[in-house]
Amino acid sequence: MRSKFQQFALTTIALAASAAASAQTTAAPTKPVTIYGVADAFVQFSDGASRLTRAQSGGLAGSRLGFRGNEDLGGGLRAIFTLEHGINLDDGTNGQGAFWGRQAFVGLADSSLGQVTLGRQYGSLYALSGDFSEFANGVYGPSTAVIGGFGGYEPVRGSANSATANGGPARVNNSLRLESASFGGVKVGALWGFGEATGSTTDTRVADAWLRYTSGPLDAMVSFVDDKVNATGFSVRSISGAAAYSFGAVRLTGGYVSVDDRNTTDADGQGYWIGGDYRFGPHLVKAQWVESKAENVNTGKTQALGAGYQFDLSRRTAIYTSLTHFKNEGTAGYANRWASSLPAGLTNTDERDITEFALGIRHSF
Template sequence: MKKSLLALAVLGAFAGAANAQTSVSIYGIADVGVKFDNGGSTAGRQWSLASGQQSGSRIGFRGTEDLGGGLSAVFTLENGFNIDDGTLGNGGRLFGRQAWVGLDSKALGSIKFGRQYSSVYNALLAIDPFGINMSGDAQAAYGYGIGKLDPIARSDNTITYATPNFGGFTALLGYKLGEQAGAFNAGSSKFVGLGYAAGPLNVQLAYQDTNALGLAVTGGLATVTNAIGLSAAGTGAVGAKVKNTFAGATYDFGVAKAHLAFGDTKLQGTADSTIRNYMLGVSAPIGADSVFASWNRVDLRDVANGKANQYAVGYSHPLSKRTNLYASVGYTRNDSGVRLNAATNGTSDRTALVGVRHAF
């Protein structure tokens, strides 16, 4: 009897040690507010209660298990939802924001498998003073809205390798499998990201080469859906090849931080098209509060009167370490050949939003 009790005690001790090396946490963001949009719909002005205006509302599970020797098993499952009506975000996916598992080594880097952020997304997020959200969202302007599409934003069926941090330098390599029988490259995407962040300087470079994104390219015009504000529908072949290049930097002067970026998007289909992006921004603390502003310019090089300019100012006020209030206003001016953020070509768009965000 005593031997049995001793054996159970030893097993319990081992189980407790193993459990202590495994960590799973639940986290999330609840973000909602009121939005006014004048120009985004042909029906006229619109007032709405909108979810995820500063940060996408989400709930996630992340975990790590110490495998010994500096190696860990890691995973993240992150759901996006709309807090205004309780529906799923990200096209109705259960874990539409992230869903991956992998191995992480402090000395060798990490390898991950699943739905992940692309190098272009990571670079935009690091440079945009609005954090690719609110009225100044650089992702909405990048590539004339293509920056919001998968796999430019998030990439399914993807294998990534991230290096350790070498004195501020990091690199990310990724490959998305197309999973089409008899055509290995069809539907695939490959990307690379390079970064340097040390002291006041942050520099981000990203490149992505994507097959069969689902764009139609004809007569120098690119078309996806009206939801991201591209030009009139095209009739060219669907399945364009897309090449994205992004370079950006921030420099923190203490009293304010400067933001600068350049993007080049090349579409190849029945006709080729080039889209250029330019961004200037600033962010600054005002006591505990913060203010930020940006100018995003979109230039469809193959479209007559194909330039759009997006201007925005934002403000954030913390109520605690986890909760803040925010507000932003934006104005988009379109040339007659384009309609960034607007319902029709040549229409200007004005937005204003206020909201509350809580992180847990």
């Protein structure tokens, strides 16, 4: 037979459990936040006018730490945000020169209409040059990051020579972004980057518009970007398109970027790429050809041809390698191109070509 003390203790525990259960059922809905990231580093061996061996960050994907959240507001409406910090894994510095340099935005999303967001965000050229490329817009291999340098303008890598600087037009500061939901496979979007420059309240801005169609094996995108800084007379426009088509385990990719320099220098340029990949089990093999061609005042071109291999150790971890040859035919007015900034001495007037081998590992969480 239980003592009075035991009965009292059991009754107290039962009441406490009942109160806790009642509190859980009446508490406000949770606001989930996802913490995620990528740790990606590789060793790069390069042979040009001199030889270079170094550790680099972000081969398959840029290393990062991110926070992504949403709150259900009812009726299909959600509040959303993303804060994403880029990391140079080789030395621990900021990846894009700002703490939340990859992305930083907040907004509203509707499941049937689309979303509107405000902050530092990707422009259309980031998706176009990344989603439809075998080597994306990274810092190794025959990447779409080879395309650019026309009058100092970097449409794919992102450039300080832009209305919003620090990454524009690939990443755009002070931007308002709208993108529709998918209607029959079609999404349309627009972005406006407020220049916020002293003495220029209307003309300093980035205007960006795009359309993307995804249905079955076909994925295609077109974009138009108008980048203008009134204070310096800087004005550049780009028209771009890319597509990917899959059949079975094979995917073909390709794209085009045309840069119209509307400044007095008239340093126009064009870039192209075409590639393909084949997946079998945990193995992925891929190849891509890229060309960046300067016109008018600066002439010359860079061609890059490379192949890569990726082995997925798990769903989140992969090892990868690539071999690429860069052929530079630039004049004195057109810088030699590589997938990243050229270290001093790697090319010279007599030896412009570069052969690159990379071996790395990527882990996502």
